[in-house]
Amino acid sequence: MRLLAVCVALLLTRCTDPPAAVAPRDAATDRVDVPAAAPDVVEVTDHPAAPDAPTDPTRCATPDACRWIEDFQRDVVGRLSGERAITSGVTLTRRASAAQRETARSWLRDELRRVIPDADYHTFATGKNVRATLPATVGVGASRIIVGAHYDGVPAGPAAADDGTGVAIVLVAARYLAALPRRDHPVDFVLFDQEEVGLLGSAAYATTLRAEGAAVDSAHCFDMLSFDGNGDNAVELWSPTAGLEDLYRRHGTPRGIPVRAVRFASSDHQSFLTRGFAATGVGEEFVGNDHTPHYHRATDTFDRVDFGYLARMTRLALDVLEDRVVD
Numbered sequence: 168m169r170l171l172a173v174c175v176a177l178l179l180t181r182c183t184d185p186p187a188a189v190a191p192r193d194a195a196t197d198r199v200d201v202p203a204a205a206p207d208v209v210e211v212t213d214h215p216a217a218p219d220a221p222t223d224p225t226r227c228a229t230p231d232a233c234r235w236i237e238d239f240q241r242d243v244v245g246r247l248s249g250e251r252a253i254t255s256g257v258t259l260t261r262r263a264s265a266a267q268r269e270t271a272r273s274w275l276r277d278e279l280r281r282v283i284p285d286a287d288y289h290t291f292a293t294g295k296n297v298r299a300t301l302p303a304t305v306g307v308g309a310s311r312i313i314v315g316a317h318y319d320g321v322p323a324g325p326a327a328a329d330d331g332t333g334v335a336i337v338l339v340a341a342r343y344l345a346a347l348p349r350r351d352h353p354v355d356f357v358l359f360d361q362e363e364v365g366l367l368g369s370a371a372y373a374t375t376l377r378a379e380g381a382a383v384d385s386a387h388c389f390d391m392l393s394f395d396g397n398g399d400n401a402v403e404l405w406s407p408t409a410g411l412e413d414l415y416r417r418h419g420t421p422r423g424i425p426v427r428a429v430r431f432a433s434s435d436h437q438s439f440l441t442r443g444f445a446a447t448g449v450g451e452e453f454v455g456n457d458h459t460p461h462y463h464r465a466t467d468t469f470d471r472v473d474f475g476y477l478a479r480m481t482r483l484a485l486d487v488l489e490d491r492v493v494d
Contacts, residue, residue, distance in 0.1 A: 415483070
């Protein structure tokens with residue numbers, strides 16, 4: 168910066184040039200660019216972020232503002248179905264055997280720990296569910312909301328649609344709901360083991376809740392949202408408890424998503440209904456016969472998933488869950 172001449176009265180001289188104006192500091196010139204955090208990593212600091220520091224890209228005010236959803240879900244389904252390595256040097260093309268399921272649940276637990284550090288296992292006789300509880304931000308003792316999907320698959324194929332897509336919805340929901348400034352209800356995110364051999368994981372979890380006397384607002388179980396052959400953008404609710412159908416319709420209508428309630432018992436929601444909890448299954452039109460032709464086949468692969476449809480149903484799920492979590 169230029170040194171200004173000083174007029175000295177004792178010398179009886181005048182400065183013919185007025186002092187130069189000092190231009191305002193441009194904050195941009197003093198800013199240090201900070202690389203943006205990876206989309207699925209929450210950056211933690213020991214002090215408040217500078218005003219111009221990059222924000223966490225997974226935080227978004229509304230589901231439609233979450234531009235990261237599609238890419239994140241492609242990554243999740245890709246890792247679970249063998250499209251890409253699930254961890255360094257390990258590719259998982261099935262999730263049926265004990266060893267395969269262990270690999271899957273270890274990765275899923277670590278993913279949940281990115282947003283809920285105490286994510287752990289719920290162990291039962293023949294397997295392990297992955298669970299994480301997001302506490303309410305206000306009050307205590309409120310009824311909890313269950314958000315679930317099964318992570319196991321059949322031996323026949325990679326199980327990208329059934330149920331890599333449901334798992335991807337649960338992981339997105341964990342990130343979105345964790346960023347809400349207010350939660351009136353705690354949320355259990357649960358990834359169920361052994362759905363394909365008799366709903367064993369969800370039955371064990373629901374039994375535990377009943378034994379503990381847990382207050383449950385509702386359980387929302389997502390299973391196979393990968394296909395819309397007739398292009399009607401519809402979703403099925405499987406055996407929804409009274410009130411849940413209206414809730415999904417209220418949020419589906421403005422999104423142009425027809426919500427069709429049907430009776431169907433062959434998915435994890437049934438474990439909660441059987442034990443007296445309010446619940447619904449959410450899936451593509453399995454009963455309506457507009458579902459993936461690759462169901463339980465070797466061709467249930469990453470490239471057969473309609474990720475646009477999955478993202479639309481995910482945003483509907485976020486609308487519904489936020490409505491339920493915040494009174």
